[in-house]
Amino acid sequence: MPSSRFTTRGWVLFAIMAILWGIPYLFIREAVESFSPAAVVAVRTGGAALLLLPFALRQGALKPALRKWPWVLAFAAIEMAGPFVLLAHAEQTIPSGLTGLLVATVPLFATVIAVIRGDRGALRPLRTIGLVLGFAGVAIVGLGSSGGAGADLLAMGEVLLVAVLYAIAPFIVASKLNEVPSLGTITLALGAVGLGYAPIALLTSPQPPAPNSVISLALLTVLCTAVAFIVFFALIGEVGPVRAPLFTYMNPVVAVALGALILSEPLTPALLLGFPVVIVGCLLAAGGLPIGDRKRADVPILSEPDPATPRNSR
Template identity: 35%
Template sequence: MTDTPRSPSQASVVVQFVLCGIVWGSSFLFMKVGLEGLSPAQVAWSRLLLGALTLGLFVLARRETLPRSLRVWGHMLVLGVSFCVAPFLLFAWAQQHVTSGLGSIYNATTPIMTAIMAGLVFRVEKLRPIQLLGILVGILGVMVIIAPWQGLDLAQSVPAQLAMLGATACYGFSLSYMRRFVSNTGMSALVFSFLNIGLGAAVMLLLTPVLVIEPVELSVPVVLAVLALGCLGTGVAYIWNQNALRAWGPTRASTVTYLTPIVGVALGMIVLGEPLSWNEPVGALVVFAGILLAQNRLRIRRRDRAAEAAGPSPADSLRPPAERPAGRA
């Protein structure tokens, strides 16, 4: 009779959840510091390779098995580009022209983009009127953040903000793609994360002669920032997040979305001395209201028993199979 692996304690899950929010909220600070000595492509290249190496070590340590189906590998390659390469490049380029705090705020629009992609592009979910209202509210929040009444900086700020929206659109596309094409692969959370990051790293390696071979100016802060961004933010934090998802379920675990902008804005102001305009936190609050509506989370207490009887919610099904809870802790 073999021993089954013990589930992490609730205290351990709470610690991992908080650490995940701190690390992901710090990612925009790490990118900003990394850009002091590296190009945007070099930052994306470094974080993907370091993340893949970190997750690969965990796969070897746990003796996980990789899928054999070429179809699964093909879909994971698509996700490696859409969920890693493209958004990482877009965020890194945009961070040259905007504050790290603003980047963390825009990252929080991912649930809005997911609702749009799932309902209007992939048609894997029928959008209800309340969800459509949430999308409109989220768009309004983005407009408050952009602040067109202050004048549009077409040279830097607006294109950078549009690039960050493009990055979160990639995330939304990827989450919907996962539901449509990678819903029953049987992969563990760790293997899913490793293939996602690893194949993205492989694509960046192929693009090295085109994007990455440029002069670099390494310093201790730049090296430490890139190591933290890759090994922690693109590696270990994925495992922490998966543990929280399996212990709590996607609804509670996804509240990390609300933690990361707070960390990102605070670090940008404290460490880098970045300014914060009134419209940015106000717009973020409007975006969060749109997320609550788009994910149909209002009146959640009244619907708890009905939801349990009905089974998984549409929001749950937007999570990749590797991110769905394996059972109650």
């Protein structure tokens, strides 16, 4: 049984996940300097699937996933195939830190989807305030960071679409794949996406890649995809599915800090002003921190083998 509080091991796993899913935006930004968005997605997903395959086979997780293959492919399209290529394309234009912050709006869209699905509890005053704050923060960051540039606004729109897709995917898992082991779903989905993008990757990345791009893509594949999912499963087993995703609120902090320190991305006034507004809004929209209430699950979460939502996988 998961602990009712964060253990030392839980805090260690929490910190690892905050980093592993906070640094993909840095690696993506470096990778797209040499590789096309399709190539980044093909290598990232295909490579991670190969790394996870032995674990999935050992647990017998693939057979249940194969029996539900249409829904696994739907999950793969919404959680990986669309978002991963949109992120890679957007980061050819906008900074990695801004990308990480905009992806953090997933709880806002998850709350909107919950309302559309008939969950009136999502309209509680505190959560409504969170929605207003969160989208106001996005407007501050977006309009202030773009300076009216159409390409920047389009790229930010792509990232916000990613957040919408990330918010939709858990509902597929919760309703159609809840009895399938998460590792089987993830491995099969990653493999399908990798195979699907492989032909496009071969046609769109003909030039010799720079060493930095190769290293970044390798780290994105191994650390931010394959290892991250394994650590995430361990975190869920340690602290439970309600507390496990709390690290997602640290991801934008890591993304913005790394972008500024390593890539010298500017910390614009709009980013500095909108950043805390977005984070606080997302936290309130998601229902706040579930401290002391392990039965609460305002947003569907990835668990093994319960309903899943791999967050900022990104």
